[in-house]
Amino acid sequence: MELHSKDLLSLVCIILLLPALCTSQDGFTYSRATYYGSPDCYGSPKGACGFGEYGRTVNDGSVTGVCGLWKNGSGCGACYQVRCKIPDYCDDDGAYVVVTDFGVGDNTDFVMSPRAYSRLGRNPDASAKLFKCGVVDVEYRRVPCRYSYNIxxxxxxxxxxxxxxxxxxxxxxxxxxxxxxxxxxxxxxxxxxxxxxxxxxxxxxxxxxxxxxxxxxxxxxxxxxxxxxxxxxxxxxxxxxxxxxxxx
Structure with a gap:
């Protein structure tokens, strides 16, 4: 039943996001992002990808849950560049995140760890303002994962x-x-x-x-x-x- 429920949630998320899924000329797709609570700002070792402790600390804890990008679990481990769209607040490069969980937000593609979400801001003050927003408009694109390890x-x-x-x-x-x-x-x-x-x-x-x-x-x-x-x-x-x- 668990996998069936996630499939249904994925379908709902895709339908809700269809109006926002417009791709810009530089390969980014428009969407929204939010964050989840974490006592240490890292990821959760209980993420739906099954990564365990790896899912908490990989990429220095800059990790995310996804909805429409879940792909029945095969989207786990994918890497994305996510940039928010609020003038004067957002870092030009945004956050580089690794998918470690399934997450449903308010019409969002990304439910990020606090560590990842903070990296959307151009400085600590800007990041604090983004946290107060709760949900922000973003653009994202798939990027290669780079590790100094073999699989x-x-x-x-x-x-x-x-x-x-x-x-x-x-x-x-x-x-x-x-x-x-x-x-x-x-x-x-x-x-x-x-x-x-x-x-x-x-x-x-x-x-x-x-x-x-x-x-x-x-x-x-x-x-x-x-x-x-x-x-x-x-x-x-x-x-x-x-x-x-x-x-x-």
């Missing part, structure tokens, strides 16, 4: 070797969306789909008891990208494993 596959804490495997995909660079994940079954000699549980959490019941080979489908294309390093047969819940791949 990591983290084994979700709920996994139990060898009976149940769930993974979270971290540090996806470029403008790449992970739309599907498959797992190789040596006994069947075929790739089997992993289930998208929510966000970027994928799982598989009774996985192979040997090392685990995975591959990604990116941006809905027909081609698949195999991981250069399989997960070891001794994989552990909570551990993160190097893939030796990254997208530009």
């Amino acid at each position: 990591l596959v983290k084994v979700h804490e709920h996994s139990r070797n060898p009976h149940y495997l769930a993974i979270v995909v971290l540090y996806v660079g470029g403008t790449t969306d992970i739309t599907a994940v498959e797992l190789w079954r040596e006994d069947c000699q075929e790739w089997r789909p992993m289930r998208r549980v929510f966000g970027v959490v994928f799982d598989y019941e009774n996985p192979p008891r040997a090392q685990i080979n995975l591959r990604f489908q990116v941006n809905g294309q027909a081609d698949w990208v195999p991981l250069k390093r399989p997960l070891p047969s001794t994989w552990e819940a909570g551990a993160a494993y190097e893939t030796d791949i990254q997208f530009d």
Whole structure:
């Protein structure tokens, strides 16, 4: 029921935002943004993408929830440049944010962490005024994510070797969306789909008891990208494993 409800909310948000979704000549799309409460101004480790602590601190805590850009969870991890449109208050470059959550605001595309929202302002006084506004007009565009790491596959804490495997995909660079994940079954000699549980959490019941080979489908294309390093047969819940791949 949870995924079905989010799909419906996404549809509602898209309909509400249709009048505002006009693209400017420099590639920006017009919308609105607000922020959510946070005791330390960072993101939430309970975000709907399933990132956990990574979702709280990635990009120095400049993170956001999205509505129409959610894409049934494949929008998780995407990076955007967001600029507000109030003269004399707004920074020319705006905020660079990473999607870590699903969020619905007042006809908004972005529900940002306080840390991210403050970066819309050109100085602390201007940022304080934006916080008083609550919701501001913005323009945004998708930009490449840039990390000094290769993609990591983290084994979700709920996994139990060898009976149940769930993974979270971290540090996806470029403008790449992970739309599907498959797992190789040596006994069947075929790739089997992993289930998208929510966000970027994928799982598989009774996985192979040997090392685990995975591959990604990116941006809905027909081609698949195999991981250069399989997960070891001794994989552990909570551990993160190097893939030796990254997208530009």
